[in-house]
Amino acid sequence: MLVTVVLRYSGIALQFVILLVLARHLDTDDYGRYMLVLSAVLPTYSLLGLGVSETFVRDAPKVVHRGDLRPAAPLVGATVSVAVGNAVVIAVLGGLLVWLMPSGVTVTVVAFMVAFFIANGLMFNGAQLLLGCGFQGMGAFFFYPAVNVSLALSAIPYVIFVSHPTFGGVAVATSVASLLVAALPLAMVLRRARPRWPTFDTIRRMIRVGIRLSTARALYGLGLWLPTFIAGVVVAPAQAGYLGTAGRLAVAVGAVTAAVRFAIRPTIVRAAEQGDRGAIKSICGRLATITLGIAGAALVASALFGRQLIEVTFGHDFAAAATLLTILLVAVAIEAFAGPVDEVLKMTGHENWVLTIFCTMLPVMLVALLVAARHGVIVMAWVQVGYTLAVFGAMIAVVRWKWGIWLHPTVSGLLTRRALAEQAG
Known part of the structure; x- marks a missing residue:
C-alpha cells in the first residue's frame, strides 16, 4: 500500500x-x-x-x-x-x-x-x-x-x-x-x-456487474470535474483554467485517500466474505484519521499562504485560484472523514446504492452550478462543497444501515499498534 x-x-x-x-x-x-x-x-x-x-x-x-x-x-x-x-x-x-x-x-x-x-x-x-x-x-x-x-x-x-x-x-x-x-x-x-x-456469457456477466461499478466511478469523477467543465462552457476558458488548477491542487491533498481506494479493494472483498465488519471499520477509520489530518493541515496552510504560493509558482494571473483552492479543500476534508466509504459499498455488493446517490445528487449539482455560474466560479466552488457533503453523508448512512457500522476517523487501531510497539521495546 x-x-x-x-x-x-x-x-x-x-x-x-x-x-x-x-x-x-x-x-x-x-x-x-x-x-x-x-x-x-x-x-x-x-x-x-x-x-x-x-x-x-x-x-x-x-x-x-x-x-x-x-x-x-x-x-x-x-x-x-x-x-x-x-x-x-x-x-x-x-x-x-x-x-x-x-x-x-x-x-x-x-x-x-x-x-x-x-x-x-x-x-x-x-x-x-x-x-x-x-x-x-x-x-x-x-x-x-x-x-x-x-x-x-x-x-x-x-x-x-x-x-x-x-x-x-x-x-x-x-x-x-x-x-x-x-x-x-x-x-x-x-x-x-x-x-x-x-465466452459470450462470461463477457455479458462481467459487463452486467462491472458497468455499475464503472458508472459509479465515472459519476464520482464527474462530481469533481463538472464545475470546471461548466465554467469552461458557460463562463470562459480562462475561468475553467483557474477552477481546474485549484481542483488539481486540492486532489493532491486527497491523494492518499485516492491511492488507498485503489489498493484496498481486495482487502475489503476478503473482509466482507468473512463477515468481518470490525476489520472494515478499523481500516477505514485509521485511514480516515490520516487523510483528515492531512486535509485539515492543507486547509489551514492554504488559507494563510495559498495566494502567495500560487502567485510564485503559477504567476500573478492565477492568483484567483488561491481562494478557490481553500474552498475546495473543505470538500476534500469532508470526503476524507469517512475514508474509502464508496469502495466499501461497491466491493460488498451495494454498488446500486452508490449509483443511486450519485444519480440523485449530480442533477441537483448541475442545476446549482448553472445558476451559480451567473455569480462566478467562487460560488460554483461552494456548490461542489455542498455536493460532497450530501454524497458522502448519504454513503455513511447507507453503510450504517447495511453493515451496522459508522465509518469515521478513529485512533484506536493506531494507539493499539503504538502500545504493542512500546511493549515489544
Whole structure:
C-alpha cells in the first residue's frame, strides 16, 4: 500500500509540474481549453471497457492463488477484448465526427478528447488487470504516474522549445505519447496471463456487474470535474483554467485517500466474505484519521499562504485560484472523514446504492452550478462543497444501515499498534 501511495504522489507531483509549465507557456484561453479537455476525459475514461475490468478486480483474487494466473485467463480475455474493441469503435466514430465538423479550435478540442479518452481508458483497464493479477505495484504505476510521465516527455518539451506553443501542438504531443504508453500494461498482461478467448456469457456477466461499478466511478469523477467543465462552457476558458488548477491542487491533498481506494479493494472483498465488519471499520477509520489530518493541515496552510504560493509558482494571473483552492479543500476534508466509504459499498455488493446517490445528487449539482455560474466560479466552488457533503453523508448512512457500522476517523487501531510497539521495546 505504501508503494501505491508513493506512486500516487509521484503522479500528482508530475501533474503539478506539467500544469505549471503549461500555465506559464500557454495563453490563459489555451490553458483553459486544456483543462476543459481534462474535465471531459478524466471522469469518464473508465467507461471505455464498460466496467469489465471492475468485475475483474473483484473476481480475479478469488481464483488466482500463489501466482497461478491460469484460472483467470478467461476473465483476462474478456477484459482485453471489450476494452480494445470499444477503443477501435470510439476511434472510428470520433474520426468521423472530426471529419464532418468544420475546421477550427472546436475540432482540435474534440479530436484531443477522443484520443486522450482512448489512451486513458486503455491504460486504466491495463492497470486494473495488473492489480487483479496480483501485480499491485505495476498496476499502481500505470494507474497513476505513467500517463504523466508520457506528458512530461512530450508536451513539456514541446511548450519549452517551441517559440509560440499552441493548444493544437499540446494536443498532438499529448495524444501520441499517451497512446504509446497505454499499450504497455496491456502488453504486459498478455505476456504474463496468456488470456483465453472468453465466452459470450462470461463477457455479458462481467459487463452486467462491472458497468455499475464503472458508472459509479465515472459519476464520482464527474462530481469533481463538472464545475470546471461548466465554467469552461458557460463562463470562459480562462475561468475553467483557474477552477481546474485549484481542483488539481486540492486532489493532491486527497491523494492518499485516492491511492488507498485503489489498493484496498481486495482487502475489503476478503473482509466482507468473512463477515468481518470490525476489520472494515478499523481500516477505514485509521485511514480516515490520516487523510483528515492531512486535509485539515492543507486547509489551514492554504488559507494563510495559498495566494502567495500560487502567485510564485503559477504567476500573478492565477492568483484567483488561491481562494478557490481553500474552498475546495473543505470538500476534500469532508470526503476524507469517512475514508474509502464508496469502495466499501461497491466491493460488498451495494454498488446500486452508490449509483443511486450519485444519480440523485449530480442533477441537483448541475442545476446549482448553472445558476451559480451567473455569480462566478467562487460560488460554483461552494456548490461542489455542498455536493460532497450530501454524497458522502448519504454513503455513511447507507453503510450504517447495511453493515451496522459508522465509518469515521478513529485512533484506536493506531494507539493499539503504538502500545504493542512500546511493549515489544
